[in-house]
Amino acid sequence: MTDATFASEEWWHSYQETVNADPEMTLNGRDAFDENFLVGIGEEHFLIDMHDGQVQEVRTPGLDDSWGFGVVGPREAWEEFVSEIPAAHHNEVFASFYRTAVKGEEGYFDLIGDHKLIFQNFRPFQRALDLMRTTENGGEPSTEGTTRPNEPRNEAITGHYVTVELDGVDHRIYYETNGPEDGIPLLCQHTAGCNHQQWRHVLGDEEITEHFRVIAYDLPRHGKSVPPTSQSWWTEQYDLTAERFTDTIVSIADALDLEDPVFMGSSMGGTITMELADWYPDRFRALIGLEAGLFTPGFYIGWLAHPHVNANDVNSHATWGLMAPHGPEWARRETLYNYEQGANGVLKGDLYYYSVEHDYRENADDIDATKTRMYLMNGEYDYLTNPDDAREAAEAIGEGATAHEMKATGHFPMAERPELFRAYLKPVLDDIRGVRDEPVPEVLTPEDVGVEANQ
Numbered sequence: 197m198t199d200a201t202f203a204s205e206e207w208w209h210s211y212q213e214t215v216n217a218d219p220e221m222t223l224n225g226r227d228a229f230d231e232n233f234l235v236g237i238g239e240e241h242f243l244i245d246m247h248d249g250q251v252q253e254v255r256t257p258g259l260d261d262s263w264g265f266g267v268v269g270p271r272e273a274w275e276e277f278v279s280e281i282p283a284a285h286h287n288e289v290f291a292s293f294y295r296t297a298v299k300g301e302e303g304y305f306d307l308i309g310d311h312k313l314i315f316q317n318f319r320p321f322q323r324a325l326d327l328m329r330t331t332e333n334g335g336e337p338s339t340e341g342t343t344r345p346n347e348p349r350n351e352a353i354t355g356h357y358v359t360v361e362l363d364g365v366d367h368r369i370y371y372e373t374n375g376p377e378d379g380i381p382l383l384c385q386h387t388a389g390c391n392h393q394q395w396r397h398v399l400g401d402e403e404i405t406e407h408f409r410v411i412a413y414d415l416p417r418h419g420k421s422v423p424p425t426s427q428s429w430w431t432e433q434y435d436l437t438a439e440r441f442t443d444t445i446v447s448i449a450d451a452l453d454l455e456d457p458v459f460m461g462s463s464m465g466g467t468i469t470m471e472l473a474d475w476y477p478d479r480f481r482a483l484i485g486l487e488a489g490l491f492t493p494g495f496y497i498g499w500l501a502h503p504h505v506n507a508n509d510v511n512s513h514a515t516w517g518l519m520a521p522h523g524p525e526w527a528r529r530e531t532l533y534n535y536e537q538g539a540n541g542v543l544k545g546d547l548y549y550y551s552v553e554h555d556y557r558e559n560a561d562d563i564d565a566t567k568t569r570m571y572l573m574n575g576e577y578d579y580l581t582n583p584d585d586a587r588e589a590a591e592a593i594g595e596g597a598t599a600h601e602m603k604a605t606g607h608f609p610m611a612e613r614p615e616l617f618r619a620y621l622k623p624v625l626d627d628i629r630g631v632r633d634e635p636v637p638e639v640l641t642p643e644d645v646g647v648e649a650n651q
Contacts (some may be wrong), residue, residue, distance in 0.1 A: 197243055199222045202332060203237050204274060211331040215251045218330075219335065220322050225249020229320035231313055234266025237274045249320055269294075269327070273303055274311030277325075278332035281440050281522045284577045288517025291579040293607040298494040315499040319509045321370045322516060341524035341650065353399045355420075362416075362424070362440070369448060370420035372396075375405035380481070380629070381454040384412040385445065385461030385468070387551055387608060388486075389543025391419025393461070393534050397614035401621065407629060408458070413448055417542050434545035436464075436472050438553045446476055458628060460613060462486035463607060464550040466581070469570060470589070476536040477567040484621075484630045487607050489585035490560055490592060495549040500544040501641035511543045512536040518607035519554075521651045523616075531611040560589065566598025571624050571636065572599045577606035600624075603641045604649045619645035 200206035214631040215221055221229075223303035229249040234257065235242045243257040257263065267289050285291050285304065292305035298621035307314060314321060318560075330337055330648035353374045360367045371391055375382075384395040395412035398404060414421035415436075425428045445468070449457055459480050461468060473483055499505055512535035519528050535543075556563075563570075570593065588598035602609055602620050609617040620640045626632040642649040 212251040214331045225320035232263040234263045236268030238271035262311040269305035278329045281458045285579045287521040289515035315505045341572045344526040365424045365426045367416045368369045372413045374399045374408035379409035381457035382408040382410045385465030387463035388546035389538045394611040415550045437549035456481045460484035483567040489581035490556040496547045501541045519612040520606045523613045560592035561594045570597040573606040575602045601639045
């Protein structure tokens, strides 16, 4: 902790030194981040005077000052934000803003001013706020968890292509697989706008692949799967629908001759378990919905593909606040990096399904989970679909659906907390195999599975 009182003149001086010495801010803010912004801490307001990614001064705004945007909130929210390990949904400005703007809750942040300017300066603005926490906790960025652990030199994971016909049009689908040919198929769906690489730690886990044939694929337009063979696909608006999404998943399972597979997906891959259970109740052995909810509004927004905004920066760095802040930094950075590889417009198109079409608030009882067992597993730090959303969905669906809270992880558990997630997943897989005597716990904690919360 810094010796200076939070947000005092001395504290802001330390903040200025921290920002100006930060190599990441120097790299991403240089010659670009020139927007003054306002920080409102309770009744006090502070103007951060920025130029080329450097803090020139922090002062109370006067009549002659101008600023483009700002973030305001109660002092208690800011004190939680700058704590070493903030509570869920207080860990990042957009995590907090979502609770205010979409959920209508009090005690969180609000964004003011020109929102377009925020997204045009998304990466350095987010870093500038994160460095408030660094300032409060000693002024030096932590190096803990920044180095990726040793990994096998040669892995048994193999890549393949399969052609899948959707609405009479061929689609070349890429997938990676590992595990015995006679193992239980475990079909893994990536999150919106991303690709199969999110599942590489599950693909490489020898305990999982002893019994399961893990298959992680890329949807069309994602990762190594190319767009459809139809003429002029580049002139077509890409908006993923629930019908197209489920058709694609089932068609991939059929093309690979998967018998009685388990389906597991995260985010949009978690919510689609409801449509799969409703429309294809006899196709899957079990459905594992990570970060699932009955309704997931608010993310089909224009800034994700706006011509005046660096979509690469926005789409990738929007993941930062969805992850647990005390997870290993190398894994969180890799999660962000995977999102930097997406094609323009694809994330926004995926979110058409996620935030516009998907809504089971009124018809969850159409799902008969006694036919296909459903495990809904949501991370503590996921502000889009928190553990209460999983509990609400499981209760609405009824028998055959259970909710499981995953402590110390967020929206991308398989990628951001690979070791912890696999420890959480194995009891579920044992339950599916029928070799577990006790029910899967409703709350899964790092202590219970023998993994440190910051690993």
